[in-house]
Amino acid sequence: MKALVYQGVDKKAYIERPKPIVASATDAIVRVTKTTICGTDLHILKGDLPSCLPGRILGHEGVGIIDSVGSAVTAFRVGDHVLISCVSACGKCAYCRRQMYSHCTTGGWILGNTIDGTQAEFVRIPHADSSLYPIPTGADEEAFVMMSDILPTGFECGVLNGKVQPGNVVAIVGAGPVGLAALLTAQFYSPGQIIVIDLDEKRLAVAKKLGATATINSSNGKAKGSVMSLTEERGVDTAIEAVGIPATFELCELLIAPGGTIANIGVHGVQVPLHLERLWDRNITMTTRLVDTASTPMLLNILKADKIDPKRLITHHFKFDQILDAYATFAHAAETGALKVIIEA
Numbered sequence: 618m619k620a621l622v623y624q625g626v627d628k629k630a631y632i633e634r635p636k637p638i639v640a641s642a643t644d645a646i647v648r649v650t651k652t653t654i655c656g657t658d659l660h661i662l663k664g665d666l667p668s669c670l671p672g673r674i675l676g677h678e679g680v681g682i683i684d685s686v687g688s689a690v691t692a693f694r695v696g697d698h699v700l701i702s703c704v705s706a707c708g709k710c711a712y713c714r715r716q717m718y719s720h721c722t723t724g725g726w727i728l729g730n731t732i733d734g735t736q737a738e739f740v741r742i743p744h745a746d747s748s749l750y751p752i753p754t755g756a757d758e759e760a761f762v763m764m765s766d767i768l769p770t771g772f773e774c775g776v777l778n779g780k781v782q783p784g785n786v787v788a789i790v791g792a793g794p795v796g797l798a799a800l801l802t803a804q805f806y807s808p809g810q811i812i813v814i815d816l817d818e819k820r821l822a823v824a825k826k827l828g829a830t831a832t833i834n835s836s837n838g839k840a841k842g843s844v845m846s847l848t849e850e851r852g853v854d855t856a857i858e859a860v861g862i863p864a865t866f867e868l869c870e871l872l873i874a875p876g877g878t879i880a881n882i883g884v885h886g887v888q889v890p891l892h893l894e895r896l897w898d899r900n901i902t903m904t905t906r907l908v909d910t911a912s913t914p915m916l917l918n919i920l921k922a923d924k925i926d927p928k929r930l931i932t933h934h935f936k937f938d939q940i941l942d943a944y945a946t947f948a949h950a951a952e953t954g955a956l957k958v959i960i961e962a
């Protein structure tokens with residue numbers, strides 16, 4: 618089969634790899650019909666994630682059709698149409714019993730990280746019963762691709778951890794697909810203001826369409842002043858970091874109001890300064906989280922009820938053999954206007 622393989626910092630290739638086989642009774646092999654690229658794949662290519670070794674097939678998002686199942690898989694059969702969660706969960710270990718699936722002792726975020734991922738014709742899904750979701754007949758596959766990772770990530774790591782409340786002021790730093798997923802799901806709670814900050818005017822324009830009450834281009838270094846003037850010099854109750862570099866986390870530290878919560882989503886590859894000399898007396902909370910996908914069933918209900926339209930995050934379509942073009946388009950979003958790119962078989 619063909620696959621997109623990480624080959625070391627800044628190197629990837631679209632090459633032939635053996636088709637995966639059921640290795641454990643709880644595995645399923647899924648024929649991938651649609652996948653996509655995440656900001657995290659770009660972090661891997663930058664060398665930010667040492668857990669992902671050269672030779673790894675990338676990708677942790679997608680939908681497909683079950684091709685084969687191990688003898689212990691009871692919830693799915695060959696031919697079933699399924700959503701692949703970015704997190705694999707045994708459902709039984711101490712972390713899974715606390716719904717902290719991201720830290721499952723035999724799963725977690727392993728796809729396209731420590732085991733081969735979804736940017737391939739076929740993928741092996743461990744713990745298939747609790748790591749796949751059925752896609753109802755007639756449902757839109759593309760909307761489901763947004764449910765593998767970015768919707769639960771924006772919602773769990775940003776909105777839930779950030780304690781977004783009715784009437785509160787939220788800042789989202791980073792208007793990539795994950796920041797925009799936080800923007801969409803923050804609106805479940807009717808915050809008073811949602812201020813989205815990025816360097817990319819195209820993405821800020823999308824944020825405005827998706828419900829941002831204000832957008833700020835931080836390239837002039839004056840984002841803090843702009844946020845203060847929008848908040849009567851108070852700052853924000855929730856600051857969501859959705860980039861993964863020191864400058865944007867430090868900006869969240871500057872924006873947070875007394876009593877507020879900084880909710881980190883970004884994957885960080887280098888040390889980030891923590892300004893306790895400014896923050897120690899501000900009663901703030903700081904959270905980090907690897908998406909657990911514990912909210913996926915709830916988000917799927919919201920999708921079914923038509924209360925959210927995640928397809929608004931899709932900008933480009935590619936065939937699987939054009940995946941290198943898809944990477945180039947996603948990695949140069951400022952020029953291409955890319956958000957989520959759908960890559961289909």
Ligand SMILES: NC(=O)c1ccc[n+]([C@@H]2O[C@H](COP(=O)([O-])OP(=O)(O)OC[C@H]3O[C@@H](n4cnc5c(N)ncnc54)[C@H](O)[C@@H]3O)[C@@H](O)[C@H]2O)c1
Nearest residue numbers: 656657791792793794795815816859860861883884907908
């Ligand atoms: N915690 C988790 O479980 C989890 C899951 C998925 C993704 N992530 C991480 O979330 C982050 C966002 O993912 P994405 O797919 O949206 O990535 P992305 O790369 O598409 O988006 C990042 C955005 O940040 C903006 N940006 C860059 N530098 C900036 C700066 N100095 N100031 C303001 N904005 C700046 C970019 O213009 C871009 O719009 C990444 O770090 C990704 O690895 C974390």
Ligand SMILES: [Zn+2]
Nearest residue numbers: 655656657766
């Ligand atoms: Zn991801």
Ligand SMILES: [Zn+2]
Nearest residue numbers: 707710713721
């Ligand atoms: Zn587990």
